[in-house]
Each structure stands twice: as C-alpha cells, then as structure tokens.
Amino acid sequence: MMSRRDFLKIGGSLLAGSLVGDHGMASAAKSFTGNPDRYGMLSDLTRCIGCRRCEAACNKANNLPEPKTSFEDESVFEEKRKPYVADVQAYTVVNRYYDSNGKPVYRKVQCMHCDEPACASACPVVAMKKSKEGPVIWNEDVCFGCRYCIVACPFHVPAYEYSNAFTPKVQKCFMCYHRISEGIVPACAEACPVEAITFGKRSELIKLAWTRILSEPDKYIDHVYGEHEAGGTGWLYISGVPFSQLDFPMDVGTTPYPEYTKDFLSMVGLTLISWPALFGGIYLMSNHRAENVQDEVVDSEKEEDKL
Amino acid sequence: MIKFPAWINEYIDWISDKLFMGLTIKEYMKRLLTPFNIIAGLIVFVGLYFLIQRYTQGLVAVTEASNELPWGLFLGIGLFTQVPYSSVGFVLGTAVYIFGLKKYHPVLKNAILLGFLGYFFAVVFILIDIGRPWRIYYPMVISFGTNSVLFLVAWHVALYNLVQALELAPPAFEWLGFKTLRRWAKIITLALVISGIMLSTLHQSALGAMFLLTPGKLHPLWYTSFLPWLFFVSCIPAGLAYLIVVSKLTQIFLKDKADSHYLKSLDNISLGLGKASALILITYVGLRLYSVAQENVWQYLNTPYGHWFFVEFSLFAILPFLFYYGVQRKNVGFVQLTALLTIFTIALNRVNTTLIAFNWQLPHHIYWKEGVVLIAVLTIQLLIYRWVVNRMPILREHPDYISEVHLPSAGTSVASKGS
C-alpha cells in the first residue's frame, strides 16, 4: 500500500499535468519514451523452490490480511490460485506445475508492471499510472471504481474489493513502490532464499536474463517472457519449461496496449472540427430546399414545420 | 385549518394542476391504483431494497462481481445496450432539422424524450455500478485521463445529457406555460442538434472502441478493429427500431395523450423508419462480414462460440430483408414486429460483446439480484416516461403553439411572436 506522501506527490504531478494540458499524454501514446533507468524484476523459475516466503514477505510489507492457512502450508498448491480474489487476499501467489519429468515447477504470479500498461491507458482519471521508477501504481484519491482497468489488463491482474461499500480499492502488486521510493528492495526479492527474484534496472535485468539463458542453454528455454510481451513488461521471467505450460497468457502479442485505441482517439479532434461544418452545410442546403417545397404545399394540410 | 394568503393558494393550485393533471389528489390517487401500477410498484420496491443492500454492503450484495467479469448487466444492458437505443434523439433531430425531413416531425419530441431518458438512466446505471459513485464527476473536474476511451465516453455522455435536457425544454416550458423561456430554448435548437450529432457519433463509436483494448479477452469473432464503426452504424437502426416499437405502444396505451395528427401519421412514419433501417442494417451486415474476413477468424466458426456468433449474425442478416418486405407491402404490423426483433438483436450483440464473448475462456455467472435491480430501474424509467407523456405535450402539439407547426415559415414567426 502506498503512503500518504506518495499520494500527495502523485496528486501534485496530476495537477501539473492538467495545467499543461494533454500534451504530455498525447506524446506518451505515440512512442514509448519511458525512463530508461526504470526498475523491473526478474523471476527465474528454474530456481524457485516454492517456499512461499515471497508471499509471506509481501503480506507483511503491504499490511495485507492474515491468510487462512499459514505460509508454510503446501496444500494451497493443489489449486491454481489468483492473487487478490475473494478468498486469496494477496498481491502475489506461487502456483505449482510439473514439467515433463514430473518435477515441480513454481510460478510466481503478480502484476507485470507493463511498460505501457493497458490498465493505465484505460483509466479515465489517471488513477492507474506507470511511475517513472517503474512500478505501475494506483491512486486511491481519484479512482472512482469503474473497473475498466480490470477489463483491460491482459494478464488478469487487478482485482476489486466488491464487498467494500465505502472505500473499495483496486488491488494488485505495486512492486513495493513505497519501499523503492526509499531505496529499499521490494519485499519478495529480499525474502527469496534462492535468489529466484532479482530486482534492478529493467535494461540490466534483460541482459542478466539472456546471460543466464545463453550460458546454460540446456537448462532454459530461449525466451524471456516480458521482454516484448504486451509491448514489454517490467516483470520478466525465464524458465526451463515453455511458458504456455505454466498458464502464461500467450495471446498478448507484442503491441503496446495503448496502440489499440490510439487511432480511434486521434480521430476525435477531426470529428469535432469537421462535423459542425458538414452538418451545418447540409442544413443550409436542405433548409433552402424545404423552403422551395413549402411554397408549393402551403395550402395542403401537409405538416410543414421549420422551427 | 391554516389560512394561506391568496397568492400561495393560487400557487398551490397551479402546482397541483400540473402534477395531478387537473384532478384532486384523491381522484388522482384513485386513478393510480391499476394492476399495472401495483405490479410496477412491487418490482420497484424490491429493486430499491436490493439497491440499499448494494450501497451498504458493496457490489457483492447484488452482483456476481468477479474480476473475470467486472461489468455485469448494469453496464452490459443499462449502458451498452440502452445508449444505442437512445441514439433515437439525435437521429430524428438530424433527420428533421438538418435534412429537413418534416414528415418525421410528429414523432420528434417523443424521440428526444426517449433519448434523454435513455441517457439519463445510463448514468443512473453507472451510479449503481461504479465503486465510488459520489466521485462520478471526477473525470470532468478532478483528473483527466485523456488517453482513455472511457474518459471520452464520460465527457460525451455528460454533455449529451445536457444537450438533450435543453432539447426537451420547449415541451416542458409549454407544459408549465413559460413562454419566453420556451422561445429562448427554441432559438438554440440548431446548435443543440449539431452538437448532439458530434457527441453521439463519438460516444456511440467510443463504446465500441472501449473493447479495442481487449484483444485476446473478447472472442475473436467479436473483436475487430472495426468495433467503433460497427457500434456506430448499428446504433442508428437500434434507435429507429426503438422508436417504431415505442410509437406502436403509445398508440395502444397512451392514445388519450396523443392528438389525432400524431396517431394518423404513425403508420407512414413507421414505414419510412423501416426503410431507413433496412438500408443501414444491410450496410452493417456487409461491414460485419468484411471485418470477420479482415481479421481472418473463420476457423472459430465451427466452435460453440462460432455457432453463437452465427445465430447473432443470421438475425442481423435477415433484418434488412424483413424490413424491406414489410415496407414494400406497406405492412405496418410487419415492420413493427421486425423493429421488435431488431431491438432484440442489438441487445444480443451488445450483451455478447460486453458479457458473453468477453473473457470467453473463463467461467462467468450473473447473479439474479442483478437482474431484479435492472428490471426495477428500467421500470422506474418507464414510469417516468409515462409521467412526462401524461403531462407534457409530447405526443401532441400544445394548443398555444399549433400555429407554429402549420405556418410555412415558422422559423421567423417564432421570433416575432411575442409572449
């Protein structure tokens, strides 16, 4: 959860953004010029041992509700859990799969922190936002709960507090934005005993990912999930098992999501300018025509109205 | 008894005359006790009870409320289906004022009223569905997500509500007897109509554009880059068919509130609207087919979703021919039935796009209470419609202003006619 101060900071930048108009936003949709030093995370699924210590650390760092069973309980692996749904109140969960030899493979699930997030381009009030540090953050002070972010996210991440009547929140992993802002590593990366989660600059993590793949080509498959998916994500994965077997969405493409609505949005201005001219013109023409016609039918009982 | 000064008494008389249609309160109350009203009242009562639950216990109390299907019937029907029907206001406004098709003038006020109520209640549904409804105005004043299609929808629906309220002002002022105000409201009509066209074309298509963000989640047979166009083109026959059906219903149930001129013109108007619908629907069908070809998703046709798509598409495909047949034969009843089928088909399309084919790989459910609330709110909408038509000159001309309608160059005479 973000601190009050972060909210104020974001609020301030929002105000500034609205004063300079939508110039900044429009250019953001054109080509991605994100902060080159933005942070990301790298999950190495070949290292993960399914100890769930990241889950426990996340729970503590974000003051989340106590889980039903302890973080040592392995029975949770019997089903594929999603973070933050009615019964699993967590920002991240680890699920278990098996490779072709029957060896368990664990996959950590959480927000991907997309470079150009679908959720942020959906949000009509900029509550969802890619921070310059890298995490995709959410501003409780402006969110009005339309849930378009949830509709849009290709990774099925954000969740809504449907049972909260007065302060329902959008919930997802914020990459420990509050810790990052203070220069502290995200809780899960810190807690992992086998360094399956690495925090760092995204550009360097990509190099690290490929170094690992290239130095042990038999251990890894030749794919860094997140390097290009959905236009690139802040969270990256490398694995020894094809990602499709671990329930990773394989249909997200490589187009950044804001691109899908860009053409439509750029049409808007054109319509606003050309429609009045077009229909005003038609009005003048048809008005003229109607007058001529009227001269002929005045006497008949036909309805002629021109108000 | 307290004695009021005379002017207050007059005022009270005036109000009760307007509200109770010249009846005493007692008579009025008696007249209200009809089987229809009692059933409607019960539905509204249950719906309001559920709404209290929604606002005190959260959305979970009345909706399935999942992250697989964040939007349910409230938006799927209340917004995404209701708004295309409500295009009726702007389509008829354009026909009469811009294209000068005076033939449709008798139904114009009804069209504007239907459009206004449609949009107004779309907003009501949004207020029910969003998590923090008291922040509804945030996109207008607090924080601007100019990159969001929903931002556009929010602005346009809000502005268009205003435009339609103003368009509705003349009959309201006629009812209240405010002559000067009415004249002013009439003067800005053209500007309103043109801004209505602008706002409508954009937000009707924007509702489709909202789903451009969900490739992979919306079934490939429904997902296409043509979505904005498809939504826009189909909203026009949706509005026309809606008007045809409602006109028929007014002919049956609100006959005594209509003048003979209105009632007589309906058949001819329905045929005209049917003809226009046929033309636009055939365009839509072609566009839809082209979009499927463009996306090259034929391989999905022989799957359960493919069959469902086929059902929807076949309905769309036969509509233009049914309309054409009815119009050719001058069979008004046939055109009216086709219009009813059109309304259904458009609803099916919008519900498919927003709910059924959305996140098609995941399970979804709808909670029955959601349906009850939906029906209750729509019932309120219907009751308000009836309330207005009972009082304001919607299906008839106000006696004071009949001359305007009949005068050939009424446009200038309005200005010269003093109040």
Ligand code: SF4
């Ligand atoms: S994974 Fe979903 S919620 Fe996370 S940044 Fe990307 S679009 Fe937003």
Ligand code: SF4
């Ligand atoms: S639910 Fe909140 S964060 Fe999500 S799109 Fe709507 S306003 Fe933005």
